[in-house]
Amino acid sequence: MARIGVALEIRGKRLYLRGTFPPKPGKSAYSQQRISLGVYANSDGLDFAESEAKIIGGLLAQNKFDWSHFLAEEIPPVCLVGYWIDRLENNYFSTHQRNPTSEQTWKIDY
Numbered sequence: 001m002a003r004i005g006v007a008l009e010i011r012g013k014r015l016y017l018r019g020t021f022p023p024k025p026g027k028s029a030y031s032q033q034r035i036s037l038g039v040y041a042n043s044d045g046l047d048f049a050e051s052e053a054k055i056i057g058g059l060l061a062q063n064k065f066d067w068s069h070f071l072a073e074e075i076p077p078v079c080l081v082g083y084w085i086d087r088l089e090n091n092y093f094s095t096h097q098r099n100p101t102s103e104q105t106w107k108i109d110y
Helices: 043-061 081-095 100-109
Strands: 006-011 014-021 031-040
Touching (some): 006 043, 014 043, 031 043
């Protein structure tokens, strides 16, 4: 058993890495954190988790760990439903005069 500062943890059917990590952006102190690996707790997932634990343990030991690889990326606006609803509404009112009747039609039909 290697002493790398990162432990494997099973939560539900998934594998996580647990350890004391540097503060996330906007935070100021080191703390115990879990990193989801997105793999199932089976033999293939365990092999992957062990290799990730060694890599991350090495990065922590060298003070080179970076959260940017693990934090969710911002979703592009075109992937959000609200973006397309706004576009549809702008298109609708570019071809229809905005008045109580067209507003009601927009609310009910669209």
